[in-house]
Amino acid sequence: MLDELLAPKYLGWLIEGFGVTLLLSALVSVAATALGLALCLGRIAPSRLWSWPARAWLSVFRNTPLLVQLFFWYFGASALMPEGLLIWLNTPHHWDLALFGVRWPSFEYLAGFFGLTLYTAAFIAEEFRSGVRGVPAGQIAAAQALGFTPLQVWLNVVMPQAFRISLPPLLGQYMNAVKNSSLTMAIGLAELSYASRQVETETFKTFQAFGVATALYILTIIVIELAGQWLQRRRPAPGAAGA
Amino acid sequence: MDFTVVADNFSYFMLGAWPDGPLGGAALTLALSVVSALASGVLGLVFGIALAMTRGAAHNVLLLGLGFFRAIPVIMLIFWTYFLLPILFGIDVPGTGTVVVALSLIGGSYLAHSVHAGILSLPPGQWQAAAALGLRRGQALRLVILPQALPIMVPSFINQWVALVKDTSLAYVIGVGELSFVATQVSNREMVYPTEIFLFVALVYFIFCSTLELCANRVARRFGTGAG
Numbered sequence: 394m395l396d397e398l399l400a401p402k403y404l405g406w407l408i409e410g411f412g413v414t415l416l417l418s419a420l421v422s423v424a425a426t427a428l429g430l431a432l433c434l435g436r437i438a439p440s441r442l443w444s445w446p447a448r449a450w451l452s453v454f455r456n457t458p459l460l461v462q463l464f465f466w467y468f469g470a471s472a473l474m475p476e477g478l479l480i481w482l483n484t485p486h487h488w489d490l491a492l493f494g495v496r497w498p499s500f501e502y503l504a505g506f507f508g509l510t511l512y513t514a515a516f517i518a519e520e521f522r523s524g525v526r527g528v529p530a531g532q533i534a535a536a537q538a539l540g541f542t543p544l545q546v547w548l549n550v551v552m553p554q555a556f557r558i559s560l561p562p563l564l565g566q567y568m569n570a571v572k573n574s575s576l577t578m579a580i581g582l583a584e585l586s587y588a589s590r591q592v593e594t595e596t597f598k599t600f601q602a603f604g605v606a607t608a609l610y611i612l613t614i615i616v617i618e619l620a621g622q623w624l625q626r627r628r629p630a631p632g633a634a635g636a
Numbered sequence: 637m638d639f640t641v642v643a644d645n646f647s648y649f650m651l652g653a654w655p656d657g658p659l660g661g662a663a664l665t666l667a668l669s670v671v672s673a674l675a676s677g678v679l680g681l682v683f684g685i686a687l688a689m690t691r692g693a694a695h696n697v698l699l700l701g702l703g704f705f706r707a708i709p710v711i712m713l714i715f716w717t718y719f720l721l722p723i724l725f726g727i728d729v730p731g732t733g734t735v736v737v738a739l740s741l742i743g744g745s746y747l748a749h750s751v752h753a754g755i756l757s758l759p760p761g762q763w764q765a766a767a768a769l770g771l772r773r774g775q776a777l778r779l780v781i782l783p784q785a786l787p788i789m790v791p792s793f794i795n796q797w798v799a800l801v802k803d804t805s806l807a808y809v810i811g812v813g814e815l816s817f818v819a820t821q822v823s824n825r826e827m828v829y830p831t832e833i834f835l836f837v838a839l840v841y842f843i844f845c846s847t848l849e850l851c852a853n854r855v856a857r858r859f860g861t862g863a864g
Contacts, residue, residue: 456798456845457838458805460816465838468823468830568707575709579808586711599719607708607716614707 399601403592407602410588411609417502417584418571421509425570426563428510429517436522447518454515459576462512467504467580505577513570520566524559525551564621568614575610585609641829642836645822649836652813660813662840668732668804668814669844672739673797679744680793684751685777705745710806713738718810731812735804743800750792754785787859794852798845805841815840 399407435447454462471479485497498506528551536550578587589606593599642649652660659667686698705713717738721729729737758781766776805816813821819837823830 452846453838453842456802456849457841458802458816460805460808461819461834461838461841464816464820464823465831465834469834470831472829472831572707572709575711576806578711586709586715589712590715603712603715603719607712610709610712611704611707 397598397601399592399596399598399605403596403602404605406588406592407585407605407609410583410585410606413583414571414574414585414609415613417506417509417577417582418567418574420506421513421570421574422567424506424510425513425517425566428514430521432514432518433521433525436518437525451515451518454512455519459508459512459573460579463505463508463576463580466508467501470504471500499582501577501580501582504580505574505582509570509573509577512573513566516569517563517566520559520562521555523562524555524557527558528554560624561621564617568617571613571617572610637832638829639832639836641822641826641832648822649815649818649840652818658813661818662815664732664813665801665804665815665841666844668735668739668807668812669797669801672736672743672800672804675736675740676743676747676796676800677793679740680747680751680796683744683748684755687748687752688755689773689777702745702748705741710738710742710803711809713742714806714810717741731807731810734810735807735812739800739803742803743796746799747793747796750789750796751785754789754792755781757788758784790859791852791856794848794855798848798852801844801848802841 432447432450435443436451438444438447474482482503483500532550532554533546536546541549574584575586577584578590581587583591585606589602592602596602648661650662652658652664654660654663683698683702687695687702690698714735717729717734718731721734721737755777762780762784763776766780767773771779804814807814808816808820811817815837819833823833826833
């Protein structure tokens with residue numbers, strides 16, 4: 394029975410891959426939320442100078458496969474970069490932040506982070522946009538009647554409500570970021586899917602290798618789901634009185 | 637930028653080795669998309685109707701099953717089908733078949749929820765009126781509910797199919813010779829123009845997906861659900 398299980402060494406590979414998956418998707422989620430917010434503001438801006446580039450971005454990044462985008466950033470963009478920059482990106486740098494030493498990520502990691510962030514931001518921008526559209530027009534009129542400046546209307550009235558409306562779909566996008574991070578295995582990043590495949594080829598214990606990886610993915614999705622339910626109970630969506 | 641590499645390999649990008657070898661490239665991407673789209677549509681309808689018609693334990697088991705397919709990455713499901721299909725059926729399943737099964741299951745699980753939501757979106761009076769006319773539940777579903785609910789669902793079907801076209805690129809991981817795989821092959825062979833190659837490939841996918849998206853927006857406007 395014991396030899397049916399994975400040796401600690403291989404479990405270690407999977408856990409390490411899981412760590413890469415978690416950190417990468419967390420970083421991507423944060424960066425893509427900021428970028429997605431900026432894109433959403435550009436998309437709904439009255440000036441075409443802003444809205445058209447944003448529209449083009451959303452259309453291009455939503456309508457091409459993430460895998461091709463990752464290949465483009467990994468193989469294609471490095472061919473376009475000036476040699477000096479490429480060398481700089483590929484050499485390890487070291488910073489010491491307070492207690493932690495920050496290790497310079499590999500080029501695979503950088504390309505994966507960059508590609509995933511741009512892709513995810515395009516989806517998050519659309520979730521924000523539907524959130525903004527969900528704020529009743531009366532709210533804006535009422536704030537204006539109270540003498541709020543346009544900026545105040547945005548910051549104090551529209552954004553907090555839009556954010557609450559977009560919270561559930563936003564969490565859905567974070568789940569997608571976790572699942573999509575598996576595609577970085579194609580550019581050689583040793584995240585969870587990559588690790589499961591590696592363990593499988595080494596041990597031939599296909600069922601165990603894929604099983605552990607699958608369970609870890611499901612666990613992550615469940616945790617995000619529960620966090621979302623908890624957040625929503627704490628801060629009910631508009632209309633649910635109070636808050 | 638030098639796109640001669642694209643022009644030189646154009647037929648390989650579009651058709652793969654065909655007619656001397658198996659069909660590949662963009663044509664295989666389209667074929668995989670169409671077959672998986674149809675299969676995921678059927679699965680979505682079946683499971684969505686099942687969600688609407690079941691209560692209690694059966695309903696929860698169904699939800700759990702669908703939740704599983706929605707929670708795992710497409711790549712993991714492709715690995716699983718690649719490994720399990722030959723064991724289940726005792727035959728060699730080609731890579732294309734593996735991908736179609738995986739994509740149909742994932743697409744079907746997402747669509748099941750859209751179908752369920754579409755059925756729920758009709759006022760309960762529709763069911764009651766059908767029952768008052770003496771229709772059984774199955775008849776009411778077939779004659780009264782679905783004809784009204786299906787048009788509402790069309791945009792979400794098309795949006796799901798856009799995601800599906802993009803996901804066919806993941807067939808790459810098990811070496812199926814569709815467009816992305818062919819692109820990396822050419823890129824590795826030529827070694828010099830990866831930027832041009834991947835830009836071109838992205839453009840082909842973009843044409844496929846934005847055409848579908850345009851259809852979705854049109855349909856949405858026609859039925860007044862306003863997704864555009």
